[in-house]
Amino acid sequence: MAPVGYRTLAEQVAGSIRRAIAEGRIPPSARLLEFALARELGVSRAPIREALGLLEREGLVVKEPNRGARVVELTEETVREVASLRALLEAFAASLAAKRLTSPEMAEFEDIMARMHDAGRRGDSARVVELDYEFHAAICRASGHRTLFETWSAMSGKIRLYLSTTNLMYRDLNAIVRGHLDIVAALRARHPKRAAQAIQDHLGERLDARAALIAGANLRRQRSDTFRESRRARRLAVARLSATRTPRGATPR
Amino acid sequence: MAPVGYRTLAEQVAGSIRRAIAEGRIPPSARLLEFALARELGVSRAPIREALGLLEREGLVVKEPNRGARVVELTEETVREVASLRALLEAFAASLAAKRLTSPEMAEFEDIMARMHDAGRRGDSARVVELDYEFHAAICRASGHRTLFETWSAMSGKIRLYLSTTNLMYRDLNAIVRGHLDIVAALRARHPKRAAQAIQDHLGERLDARAALIAGANLRRQRSDTFRESRRARRLAVARLSATRTPRGATPR
DNA sequence: AAAAAGTCGATTGTCGACAATCACCCTCCG
DNA sequence: CGGAGGGTGATTGTCGACAATCGACTTTTT
Numbered sequence: 001m002a003p004v005g006y007r008t009l010a011e012q013v014a015g016s017i018r019r020a021i022a023e024g025r026i027p028p029s030a031r032l033l034e035f036a037l038a039r040e041l042g043v044s045r046a047p048i049r050e051a052l053g054l055l056e057r058e059g060l061v062v063k064e065p066n067r068g069a070r071v072v073e074l075t076e077e078t079v080r081e082v083a084s085l086r087a088l089l090e091a092f093a094a095s096l097a098a099k100r101l102t103s104p105e106m107a108e109f110e111d112i113m114a115r116m117h118d119a120g121r122r123g124d125s126a127r128v129v130e131l132d133y134e135f136h137a138a139i140c141r142a143s144g145h146r147t148l149f150e151t152w153s154a155m156s157g158k159i160r161l162y163l164s165t166t167n168l169m170y171r172d173l174n175a176i177v178r179g180h181l182d183i184v185a186a187l188r189a190r191h192p193k194r195a196a197q198a199i200q201d202h203l204g205e206r207l208d209a210r211a212a213l214i215a216g217a218n219l220r221r222q223r224s225d226t227f228r229e230s231r232r233a234r235r236l237a238v239a240r241l242s243a244t245r246t247p248r249g250a251t252p253r
Numbered sequence: 254m255a256p257v258g259y260r261t262l263a264e265q266v267a268g269s270i271r272r273a274i275a276e277g278r279i280p281p282s283a284r285l286l287e288f289a290l291a292r293e294l295g296v297s298r299a300p301i302r303e304a305l306g307l308l309e310r311e312g313l314v315v316k317e318p319n320r321g322a323r324v325v326e327l328t329e330e331t332v333r334e335v336a337s338l339r340a341l342l343e344a345f346a347a348s349l350a351a352k353r354l355t356s357p358e359m360a361e362f363e364d365i366m367a368r369m370h371d372a373g374r375r376g377d378s379a380r381v382v383e384l385d386y387e388f389h390a391a392i393c394r395a396s397g398h399r400t401l402f403e404t405w406s407a408m409s410g411k412i413r414l415y416l417s418t419t420n421l422m423y424r425d426l427n428a429i430v431r432g433h434l435d436i437v438a439a440l441r442a443r444h445p446k447r448a449a450q451a452i453q454d455h456l457g458e459r460l461d462a463r464a465a466l467i468a469g470a471n472l473r474r475q476r477s478d479t480f481r482e483s484r485r486a487r488r489l490a491v492a493r494l495s496a497t498r499t500p501r502g503a504t505p506r
Numbered sequence: 507a508a509a510a511a512g513t514c515g516a517t518t519g520t521c522g523a524c525a526a527t528c529a530c531c532c533t534c535c536g
Numbered sequence: 537c538g539g540a541g542g543g544t545g546a547t548t549g550t551c552g553a554c555a556a557t558c559g560a561c562t563t564t565t566t
Contacts, residue, residue, distance in 0.1 A: 007318045008519065034548070044521045045548090053306040065260045066527055066548060081400035092341055147334035151408055155400065261549065287518070297551045298518090319518060319557055512563070519556070526549070534541080 009043055010050035016041060017051060021060060021071055022161040032061060032069040059158035074162060082159055087203040089152050090136055093143035094183065094199045095192035105142045109184050112138060116180065120173045128173050129163050135180060139199070262296055263303035269294060270304060274313060274324055275414040285314060285322040312411035327415060335412055340456040342405050343389055346396035347436065347452045348445035358395045362437050365391060369433065373426045381426050382416050388433060392452070 017037070020026045032052060034045045041048070052069045055061045063069045097105075112135050119127035133156070140152045179202040186195035270290070273279045285305060287298045294301070305322045308314045316322045350358075365388050372380035386409070393402045432455035439448035 010519080011318075033546095035546090046520050046522095049548090050302075050306075050519085053303075053310075057306075057310050065264075067529090068548065078400060081398055084398070085400055085404060088341060088345055089338075145334055145337070147331060147338055147408065151338060151404060154407065155404055263549080286516095288516090299550050299552095302518090303549085320559095321518065508566090510563100510565075512561105514561080515559095517556105517558080519554105521554075522552100524549105524551075526547105528545105528547080530544085530546100532541105532543080534539105536537105536539085 008050075009047040010054065013037070013041055013043065013047050013051035014054045017055060018058075018060065018161065026071055028071050029073040030071050032071065034068065057154075059154065060161070072158065074159065079159060082155060083203065085155060086136070086152070087200050089148060089155075090139060090199045090203065091196040093140045093145065093148055093152070094187070094195040096143035096145055096148075097139055098187050098190050098192040098195040100144055101142055101187055101190065105138075106188065108138055109135070109142075109187065113177075113180060113184055116177055120177045123173065125173055128176060132176060132180075133160060133163060139183075261303075262300040263307065266290070266294055266296065266300050266304035267307045270308060271311075271313065271414065279324055281324050282326040283324050285324065287321065310407075312407065313414070325411065327412065332412060335408060336456065338408060339389070339405070340453050342401060342408075343392060343452045343456065344449040346393045346398065346401055346405070347440070347448040349396035349398055349401075350392055351440050351443050351445040351448040353397055354395060354440055354443065358391075359441065361391055362388070362395075362440065366430075366433060366437055369430055373430045376426065378426055381429060385429060385433075386413060386416060392436075 017026070017032070026032070034048045034052070037048045038045045052061060052063060056063050056069070059072065061069045061071055112131055116128055116131040116135070119131060137149075137153070137156075140149045143149065179198075183195060183198040183202060186198045270279070270285070279285070287301045287305070290301045291298045305314060305316060309316050309322065312325065314322045314324055365384055369381055369384040369388070372384060390402075390406070390409075393405045396402065432451075436448060436451040436455060439451045
């Protein structure tokens with residue numbers, strides 16, 4: 001009995017690697033060796049290759065010809081760059097959304113905000129950050145500008161994984177929630193300019209703090225063995241990947 | 254003796270397919286069958302798969318699980334969306350570039366403009382369009398914002414191929430050249446706001462005309478057989494791909 | 507006759523093996 | 537003692553074959 005939403009082995013593999021990166025079991029700039037991953041996950045190299053391609057499309061790894069794939073290294077500068085672009089794109093998205101927003105979409109925002117409010121009260125920062133991401137994605141989707149949404153997603157995916165691991169102070173949580181309320185108010189009022197401004201304020205005020213946080217947390221993951229990378233150390237760099245798959249294609253070995 | 258800048262078979266295959274799409278030998282929304290492509294190009298399916306992955310990253314094809322790859326269909330709406338995003342990103346890029354532009358970079362702009370002026374005088378519209386693209390890419394690069402440049406490239410790549418095939422009127426060519434001169438002037442004056450404004454004017458005024466042009470030209474490529482796609486017609490859909498490769502890996506067979 | 511179920515072919519997904527390439531290390535020569 | 541050149545192992549690139557899946561067609565059932 002295969003798990004529900006499942007499609008191909010490659011996608012499951014991509015999921016495993018994605019999770020391993022998010023949870024820090026595979027540090028930034030670590031090499032991702034096809035054979036090692038294949039052995040670890042009990043599949044052949046073909047789906048691994050496919051999965052690395054998918055992850056590259058998401059911006060989580062980079063591949064160099066004849067030299068394999070590495071986990072991207074997220075520098076503070078990159079985080080800042082992404083943040084500045086997000087502000088630009090989301091402000092545009094918000095002004096578009098304010099013009100054409102429908103009731104069900106508005107309801108979605110209200111729903112997200114309600115859940116975010118709850119999570120904020122509980123001090124569940126991981127959940128707040130997750131809902132924050134969802135909220136911003138919803139705005140880009142509500143813009144009705146497909147290319148904008150796709151571009152935004154491709155760019156944000158790179159840092160999404162790392163977001164959930166950054167812990168925030170309690171008062172920061174409330175600040176986030178309040179900032180979103182301003183945006184929702186502007187959207188409800190169908191006021192494009194105010195919506196764009198609210199988004200920019202929201203992202204701008206916390207840009208610096210967050211950039212330092214994410215990049216810092218990310219740097220801290222790096223271990224010396226992935227820097228040096230003598231031939232021996234490399235073999236240790238492949239972390240254990242909990243693979244809860246149900247192979248069906250070929251004999252599970 | 255392998256060709257110079259060459260790296261992997263997959264990259265050559267990607268190049269062949271890319272060219273075939275640009276030249277209209279493979280129409281929009283046509284299926285790209287791995288086996289047919291492999292036979293056509295004289296390689297196995299592995300590099301074909303890899304190449305299709307690369308092309309998907311470029312936004313030229315889309316893949317659906319268990320259903321293979323298709324050439325993306327470029328609707329007028331999509332072209333408009335890309336144009337509006339380009340305006341947004343490039344205006345931002347221009348304002349950044351105006352602040353930090355160095356002399357060698359400025360010289361590059363002058364050089365591109367000189368060549369564009371020449372091409373305009375000769376009425377070589379394909380060359381003008383190409384240099385136009387190069388100019389805008391240079392602006393994004395000169396912004397010093399790596400993520401911005403990458404995002405812009407990923408988005409623009411989708412329509413780049415089709416640009417060269419759109420023919421422009423002679424007076425349009427001069428309009429393009431003049432528009433660029435305004436931008437260069439603003440950059441030379443290190444005036445961020447004016448540079449951003451110049452870019453937006455430049456892109457905005459010709460947005461409608463161009464969107465219709467590109468999407469129209471693109472639609473005209475579609476042939477009925479790729480729409481119907483009866484089992485028989487499919488086999489005809491794979492166009493001849495001129496493969497000037499020099500296999501080295503396995504026996505050239 | 508319409509809906510449901512079964513069959514079949516075409517196409518992608520996955521596998522294991524081999525070949526080519528690259529980085530590293532060692533030797534040799536200046 | 538330092539740099540050029542060659543050898544060696546690890547790792548990616550490519551291949552051909554098989555299995556699983558999907559869509560279309562055919563058959564059966566109500």
